[in-house]
Amino acid sequence: MIGSYVRDELRDYLKRIPGLEYDLLIDSWSKPLPEGFRVNTLKLPEEYILERLRKKNIVFRKIPWARYGYILEREFELSTTVEHMLGLIYLQGPVSMSSVEALDPKPGEIILDMCAAPGSKSTQICQLLEGKGVLVANDPVIDRCKALSSNLQRLGVYNVVVTTLDGRAFPKIVGELFDRILVDAPCSSLGIVSKDWSVVRNWSFRNVIRLSRLQFQLLRAAFDCLKKGGILVYSTCTLTVEENELVVYNLLRSRGNAYIEEVKLDGLKYEEGLIEWNNVKLDSSLSKSLRIYPYHNNAEGFYIVRIRKGG
Amino acid sequence: MKILNISERKILEELLYQQHGVRETFKDFILIMGGEGKIRATTVETIEVAKKLRKVLQTGLYVAKYRKNKNEVFLSIEGSQILNNQISKNIVELDEEECREWMHGAPICVSINTDSRYIVGKMDKIYLGSARVSRDGKLYPQIAVWRRLPEE
Numbered sequence: 001m002i003g004s005y006v007r008d009e010l011r012d013y014l015k016r017i018p019g020l021e022y023d024l025l026i027d028s029w030s031k032p033l034p035e036g037f038r039v040n041t042l043k044l045p046e047e048y049i050l051e052r053l054r055k056k057n058i059v060f061r062k063i064p065w066a067r068y069g070y071i072l073e074r075e076f077e078l079s080t081t082v083e084h085m086l087g088l089i090y091l092q093g094p095v096s097m098s099s100v101e102a103l104d105p106k107p108g109e110i111i112l113d114m115c116a117a118p119g120s121k122s123t124q125i126c127q128l129l130e131g132k133g134v135l136v137a138n139d140p141v142i143d144r145c146k147a148l149s150s151n152l153q154r155l156g157v158y159n160v161v162v163t164t165l166d167g168r169a170f171p172k173i174v175g176e177l178f179d180r181i182l183v184d185a186p187c188s189s190l191g192i193v194s195k196d197w198s199v200v201r202n203w204s205f206r207n208v209i210r211l212s213r214l215q216f217q218l219l220r221a222a223f224d225c226l227k228k229g230g231i232l233v234y235s236t237c238t239l240t241v242e243e244n245e246l247v248v249y250n251l252l253r254s255r256g257n258a259y260i261e262e263v264k265l266d267g268l269k270y271e272e273g274l275i276e277w278n279n280v281k282l283d284s285s286l287s288k289s290l291r292i293y294p295y296h297n298n299a300e301g302f303y304i305v306r307i308r309k310g311g
Numbered sequence: 312m313k314i315l316n317i318s319e320r321k322i323l324e325e326l327l328y329q330q331h332g333v334r335e336t337f338k339d340f341i342l343i344m345g346g347e348g349k350i351r352a353t354t355v356e357t358i359e360v361a362k363k364l365r366k367v368l369q370t371g372l373y374v375a376k377y378r379k380n381k382n383e384v385f386l387s388i389e390g391s392q393i394l395n396n397q398i399s400k401n402i403v404e405l406d407e408e409e410c411r412e413w414m415h416g417a418p419i420c421v422s423i424n425t426d427s428r429y430i431v432g433k434m435d436k437i438y439l440g441s442a443r444v445s446r447d448g449k450l451y452p453q454i455a456v457w458r459r460l461p462e463e
Binding site: 080150152153 | 352354357361363364365367368373387388389393407460463
């Protein structure tokens with residue numbers, strides 16, 4: 001059914017991506033995404049919250065690659081539970097949790113979430129900070145910051161500053177301030193088509209190129225305000241090479257002290273990042289980045305890369 | 312961003328001691344006064360980072376609201392969760408059903424003997440913030456509209 005929404009331009013593009021199984025992708029787009037949630041240990045112990053859910057006959061299983069992450073095994077309207085409203089749990093896609101796991105925040109660090117709204121990854125970062133250190137949760141669109149602020153409040157985050165800066169302005173304002181930075185960039189969203197089929201209908205290569213320019217500017221700015229030795233994770237929920245490997249390749253070319261590191265996430269299935277596109281050889285270290293297709297884990301599609309800033 | 316000074320903190324501490332028996336009011340936190348008497352809690356380090364930034368929309372966590380004209384304070388859900396077992400007075404234990412009603416923002420009838428205008432709700436280890444006690448003895452939970460459980 002969804003296959004009929006895919007225009008020739010997109011179909012031809014996707015079929016050119018090495019290793020991408022087009023039929024499996026179309027099939028996965030027609031299925032609903034699994035409901036994932038995170039238990040918020042900033043408020044109460046994990047087991048206490050899980051026990052409350054079990055008493056409500058909520059059936060779930062652990063997500064191996066995400067600390068405190070679970071997937072519902074039987075349908076349940078979690079968003080109308082007291083636990084959700086009180087911030088004891090946070091509804092979040094299972095693969096979406098992997099970007100923050102790749103970032104691996106440590107208590108005491110100063111961290112920037114450059115494109116933070118609606119706050120799924122910001123609240124996850126704060127959980128891993130355990131109340132020590134600081135998160136700057138930034139989003140330039142004030143309307144989106146309402147959801148961000150509400151979610152940070154609901155989950156009980158106190159070590160946070162919410163800003164509404166254009167991400168590209170950070171280096172000029174703060175210099176090399178951050179120990180770790182997450183750039184979960186705005187993208188063409190081909191990894192989450194199951195949520196919204198209009199993504200496919202409205203897709204155009206011209207828009208991909210426009211986004212790609214913005215993504216590179218955001219990534220470069222993030223790199224420039226990272227401390228030496230700091231870690232940057234760049235992620236998108238899309239599949240195009242122009243928004244993923246090529247953005248990172250451009251950073252590697254423009255910043256000689258940017259190095260890609262391996263990401264190890266238990267049980268997460270993925271393809272290695274591409275090291276060649278359109279007959280152009282890219283940097284071989286891009287193979288350490290992760291292309292996660294929706295059919296790999298029966299969940300969202302993502303691209304994740306972890307970059308270290310050398311001295 | 313206006314950080315509460317010692318005398319302003321003292322007022323808050325005395326109110327929370329009188330109302331809820333709290334002896335150490337957010338002692339590990341810096342408190343900030345926002346609009347409409349909203350008090351936010353954060354850390355020294357967070358304030359230091361915020362000072363370096365521009366276009367700061369907010370800092371820290373909303374924990375309480377102070378009404379100067381009535382000299383009263385009530386706690387947000389998160390404020391009461393942080394203080395948790397320090398709250399020893401004017402606290403009501405609710406069951407699951409009452410907790411759901413509380414989270415709907417609906418008035419609750421429970422028998423409680425108090426002359427305080429505010430009371431904190433609690434279900435097991437979960438703190439639910441303050442409710443206003445009306446003259447007819449009903450509790451009106453001070454839950455923000457966006458935070459309420461949807462009608463069933």
